[in-house]
Amino acid sequence: MSKTESLVYVALGGAGEIGMNMYLYGYGAEKKRRWIMVDAGVAFPDMDSSPGVDLITADPEFITSKAHALDAIFITHAHEDHVGAIGRLFPQLKAPIYAREFTAEIARGKMEEAGQDPSEVVTVGAWPEQVEVGPFKVGFLPISHSVPESSAMIIDSPAGRVFHTGDWKRDPDPQVGEPFDPDAIAEVSKDGILALVCDSTNVFSKNPGRSEAELVGPVTELLKNQPGLVVATTFASNVARLRTLALAGQAAGRSIAVIGRAMHKMIGTARKTGLLTDFPDMIDINDAAQLPAENVLVLASGSQGEGRAASAQLSRGGYGKLSLKDGDTFLFSSKVIPGNEVAVARIENALAMQGVDVVGEEGGLYHVSGHANRPDLEEMHRLTKPQFVIPMHGEYRHLREHAKLAEQGGFSAVVAPNGTMIDLSGNQPKVAEMIDTGRRYVDGSVIYGAMDGIVRDRIRMAIRGFLVVNIVLDEKNRLVGDAWVEARGLFTEVGGVEAGLQSELEEVITRDLAKAKAKVRADDEAVEKLVKQTAINKANRLIGKKPEVTVMINRLED
Amino acid sequence: MSKTESLVYVALGGAGEIGMNMYLYGYGAEKKRRWIMVDAGVAFPDMDSSPGVDLITADPEFITSKAHALDAIFITHAHEDHVGAIGRLFPQLKAPIYAREFTAEIARGKMEEAGQDPSEVVTVGAWPEQVEVGPFKVGFLPISHSVPESSAMIIDSPAGRVFHTGDWKRDPDPQVGEPFDPDAIAEVSKDGILALVCDSTNVFSKNPGRSEAELVGPVTELLKNQPGLVVATTFASNVARLRTLALAGQAAGRSIAVIGRAMHKMIGTARKTGLLTDFPDMIDINDAAQLPAENVLVLASGSQGEGRAASAQLSRGGYGKLSLKDGDTFLFSSKVIPGNEVAVARIENALAMQGVDVVGEEGGLYHVSGHANRPDLEEMHRLTKPQFVIPMHGEYRHLREHAKLAEQGGFSAVVAPNGTMIDLSGNQPKVAEMIDTGRRYVDGSVIYGAMDGIVRDRIRMAIRGFLVVNIVLDEKNRLVGDAWVEARGLFTEVGGVEAGLQSELEEVITRDLAKAKAKVRADDEAVEKLVKQTAINKANRLIGKKPEVTVMINRLED
Missing domain, CATH: 3.10.20.580 (Ubiquitin-like (UB roll))
Known part of the structure; x- marks a missing residue:
């Protein structure tokens, strides 16, 4: 047991799966360490492993068992896998929550849904503003991703500076929000970065990532050329994509209707926070149903085939007074998250039965990823020149591949899956401790452990x-x-x-x-x-x- | 009710999903019609829709309710989705089964497993041999696919000739078995094809299909360059691929070990039927564990991530005395069937934890599809010049797209999903009748209907x-x-x-x-x-x- 003051990093979730992100940084002698948390997200259940469960979170037991040792929670951006658990876990975490304006608004919604006080969420400006909590000073450096105001956390401690990327892509022209800014990254890195803790999602994608701006032309062209009504779906949080689709629709002489609660929420929040000033006026879906089909664009939530979402409802017959017919077009401006293929195909088949043409990714014409590809990761390594790279936000295979990539570029790297605590203070990263991690299931109004046997019994009943x-x-x-x-x-x-x-x-x-x-x-x-x-x-x-x-x-x- | 003699087609399974193929052709006046069946395959269950189920088959009720009206069953090829249900359904179907030698051997295995008499399966030679059953004469025209002796059914009736492709691809050099032979297809078609009933699986794939022969170079190169042990997985039935992998391993100075029951069965059957004469001698997996790693190639079943298969076992620690280690390589010479992504990723992560490098499709370097792509389908339309095209073997969206493709090429086409009976006798196809179709669940030693409420209750228990x-x-x-x-x-x-x-x-x-x-x-x-x-x-x-x-x-x- 070390009495020396040191800086440590450990993932409770997110380094071993894509989802339920929850990272901790601690500083101090082991017994007196003060902690901050970065992100508190959810993962989504499935029938194979978690039937009947509503949401999955990382188990925060390691930190909640240390009374008052957690000084703050920082939320990098407004995606569910980063902010989705904040409301449900807050009663255990009990620490102030910091986020930029758009993210903070979404986080407040999560707090309210869980019956918690939304004023626990504090709005912070972008870098160079910093929040001082315990031994840490933390700033939000804007970085491009597929949701507005995504930020890397610049975490200063007496042991040095950590660059925690959050989710990011290299996009010089993201349409909504701040572009990827290599100069700003180089500037915060110029006095030395101890560790780059970095998104690994797309490490297997070999070509450089593409800009949101590349979609504007093709999407506009597509919407102009469709003879009937067009429905487009994407992730509700992808505000830039919603704008691209809506402006293209407008240019094609189409009125815009939006269906789905999540999409309305995101558009509303983006407008409220001044991020979306040129989004066209929307019309009601029932009014849209009265217009000539070729004059309508519907933006619908449910791009992953979610059974209750607007896209699925449309595919099954209609939404409000609107139903689709032969000659209409359905655009998936999204990628299918692994595991959702069958659900998405179900919608495509239902649409085909109505004579609706389905347009998919078409080799990237109508969708770009929100994550950094392999060459983009290499660029980030070069810009930050860290003493070492810690891959995060990935399954084990992504973390390992990202570490190999960093090492090929001449950087030290360490694979630290959930529970592997890394001491960042020395010249080389070393494993300080292995801690227990796990999953918690949010189910109805209760939360329980993945290993409590409840879900195991459900699976047994279902199989036997x-x-x-x-x-x-x-x-x-x-x-x-x-x-x-x-x-x-x-x-x-x-x-x-x-x-x-x-x-x-x-x-x-x-x-x-x-x-x-x-x-x-x-x-x-x-x-x-x-x-x-x-x-x-x-x-x-x-x-x-x-x-x-x-x-x-x-x-x-x- | 028509008293005229006519030729009808109806799918009981396979035209509305990829799996559980079961097609019927009938000839005669409606009340006196004689029938033949083409294929009796299975589909695979999943936790979402069919927890606890072992296998899914099409419901044969329509034909089993007509006592003695079924004259014969023809099996196009030895894939589970075409032959897998023959043993379990035979007691209801009770008609002689015809197949070519390799397929017949596999079908006999299915009969034995289900406690049925394997001698009900009759071996038939390739075209121009024909089997006369009732009003039909049926021949097996060799066609290339990813399993040996795949055949199109040439179905002659008093109303004309039907070309039922079975599963196929356009492969001039399939390595094992007969090449795609456009001249033979043109020859059987020269007197006129009434209907082309055709595989639709890859209708959304725009480039021409690639030959198995294209893999030989890259696979050999890969196996020569790996520093450690290599495990390769593919579909057990893909005998040509197994040969490609084994010969490449031999060329790289590696001994070959095969693990997995399904793979041994297929290799054994291919050898027994004279299709695989140059497959290298195999060594036992425990002997392989004693050899230097770089001298070993293991062929393992379980390319779809099946939890109990050899690949999954290896990823979890070992198989027999063999375990993998840092520097070894695992090759997926296969594609992931939609729905299996998460299971495959689970294996990849488990392998990554052992330091094993995973090599996947790599843009087709190490895998080619067994199905005809869009330009190949167009070629088949042109070669057979049918009066009309009936797309089969696909989800609804595939059938619809295939019909559109045929129409673009100047052919009549009709989308006939499961249960839509088409009268083929006139100048234009017309819907003769809509019949009830459905799914049967094979579960333990019993079979019951998908709508019987049993599985619905399981899902409810699991969710609630x-x-x-x-x-x-x-x-x-x-x-x-x-x-x-x-x-x-x-x-x-x-x-x-x-x-x-x-x-x-x-x-x-x-x-x-x-x-x-x-x-x-x-x-x-x-x-x-x-x-x-x-x-x-x-x-x-x-x-x-x-x-x-x-x-x-x-x-x-x-």
């Missing part, structure tokens, strides 16, 4: 089906009536009888219990074990399946 | 969690003891108490039952309704969740 066996035993441990079996999620029409499975199981359980020794019947655990075994074996013989079983033993008293 | 409420009522309808609640897949630590949820629910259910009128308590349905409502409302207040509820009412008799 479920049996409940009800037994009544009298005061002499004799079975009263027969065993009673209820089945869920199981094929029960055994032997051509509708509840044949249940009957067969009831018969064999009743028989086995009758045959069992009195000592067994007197013992709840022994009864449960016997009944489970009998039920599972018989079900397996009848339907080739070993269900989950719950046994309920009712004992009658004198 | 599950409560069982046990009630004992005496002969006077009085509650004996308290209600008893068991919870599965639910957060239960309410109020800091381990089973707080159950306690709270028991209390409120007991109270509500006590307050209920005697008439209510006397009626099982009324009790159930009351208990469910109380349980759901209370759970929603406590944990923000509305679980599935089963109520078990035990009534004591005098």
Whole structure:
């Protein structure tokens, strides 16, 4: 245990997956360390691993267990995987939240949704403004990404300066918000960067990233040439893209209607914070339905195939009074996040059934990524000249590849997945400690751990089906009536009888219990074990399946 | 109802999804029609829509309900989505099965696995050999694809000739098996093709398809240049690819080990049927573990990230005595089927953690598709010059796009998704009838319908969690003891108490039952309704969740 003051970095989430970003920086002697957090985001559940869950967050236990050691939370930008957990986790974190204006507005919304006080979110100006918290001074350096006011965190400590990129891309002309500014990056880096903690999402993309500005021409051309109504979808938070689409629509003589709560929220926030001054007036979707189709552009949320979002609703028949028809066009100005392919294809098929033409990425004509590609990462290494690079925001394979890339460029690099605490104070990064990390599931109004067994039980019921066996035993441990079996999620029409499975199981359980020794019947655990075994074996013989079983033993008293 | 003799086509599966192919051709007056089936394949389940299911097949009810009307089943090739259901469905279909030698061997395996007589599968030679069944004469015209002996069905009837492509690609040099032969296709088409029923999988791929032969150089180069052990995965059935990989390994001085049951089966069958004469000798995986790493190539099944397959096992630590280490290479000589992205990435991350370099498609250097691209489809239209094109083997969007493509080339085309029966006899295709189609789930030892509610219940349990409420009522309808609640897949630590949820629910259910009128308590349905409502409302207040509820009412008799 070191008593020397040192600067440490550890990811609680985001370095091992793309999502649920949560990074900590600590300074001080180990026992007295003060901490700041960068980002508190969510990841999204899926049926494979987290059925029934609403949202996933990183487990903040490591920091929440240290009372009052957390001095501040900084939010780099307004994407869900960076800001989405702030409201739900705030009661545990209890530290002031700092963000730039647009991000702060979104963060306040998250606080309100979770019943927390939105005034805990403090608006901070861009670099060179700095927030002093404990031993840290932290500034928001504007950096281009696919949402306004994205910022790198410039984190100063007595041990030196860390450049935490947040999500970024190299875009000299992002249309909305600040361009990528190599001079500004070089300037903050000129006195030396201890560590570059850097986005790794697109490390496998070999060509330089492309600018949002490259889309304006093709999108305008496309919208002018479509004979019918056009619906365009993208990420709701991509304000620049929404503007590109809307202005192109306007140029094509189309009125603009926007559907989807998330999209309205983002456009509203961007207007309120002065980031979106030239967005055309919007019309109501029901009014749009009355106009000639070729005069309408609809911007719709749900680019990832989300079943309840506006795009999915449109594909299934309509939204409000608007429905699509033969000759209309649907533009996905977005990429499909891995795992969402089937959901997106479902929408494409539903649209095809209505005669709607689907236009996708078309080799990047209508979409550019918001993340830095391989050559852009190399440029960032060169601009900041860090003592070492710590890849973040990626699955393990991205982190490893990014570290290799940095090393190829002559930089030291360290792969530090979630829980690997790195001491940044020496000349070389070293592992200070391995801490426990994990996932928390937000589900209804409660939050619980991914390893608590709740979701494991759901998956088991979904895969195996479920049996409940009800037994009544009298005061002499004799079975009263027969065993009673209820089945869920199981094929029960055994032997051509509708509840044949249940009957067969009831018969064999009743028989086995009758045959069992009195000592067994007197013992709840022994009864449960016997009944489970009998039920599972018989079900397996009848339907080739070993269900989950719950046994309920009712004992009658004198 | 027409009494005229006519030729009809209908897809029971495969025209509306990629998978579970099952096509029917019928000839005769409507009441006396004789039928043949082409293919009987499976689709694969997923947690989103079919948790706990083993395999999915098309519902053959339309044909099995017509006793003895099915004269024969023809299998185009040995892929699971064409042959996989033959064993399980045979007891209902009960018609002789015809296939070429390699396919027949695989089909016999499917029959044996399902406890059926493999001798029901009859081996047929290639075109010009024909099988005469009822009013049909059917021949197997060799066509290139990614599994040996793939064939188009040349279906002659009194109404004319149908060209049913099966799965195909345009490959002049497929390495194993017969090349794409435009002259042979033109020859069988020269007297006129009534309908071209054609694979649509790759209709959105704009460039001409590439030959298997193009991979030989790059793969050999790659295997020569890797410093450590190389593992390569691909589809087990892609015998040509396995040969390409093995010969490249041999050229690079590597011994070849093969792991995975499916891969051994395919290699064995290809050797047995004389299709694979130059495949190098294989060594045991445990012997391979003793060799210098750079002298070993392992061919492993599981290219789609299947959790139990050899590739996944290797990524998690090892297979037999072999484990991977820093400097080894893992080659995915395959594409990721939509929906499998996350599973494949899981393997890539696990490999990255072991320091293993992953090589993927690399823009087609190490993988080519087995399906015909857009220009290849146009070539097929031109070669066969059909009266009309019926797109098959695709989701709806593929079928629609393929029909548009055919029409652009001057051909008539009709989109006929599953259940749309097309009369092929006239000058123009017309819809003869719409029939019910659906999916059957193979689950353990039983098969049931997708709409039977079994899987719906599983999904509900997985999303909502599950409560069982046990009630004992005496002969006077009085509650004996308290209600008893068991919870599965639910957060239960309410109020800091381990089973707080159950306690709270028991209390409120007991109270509500006590307050209920005697008439209510006397009626099982009324009790159930009351208990469910109380349980759901209370759970929603406590944990923000509305679980599935089963109520078990035990009534004591005098």
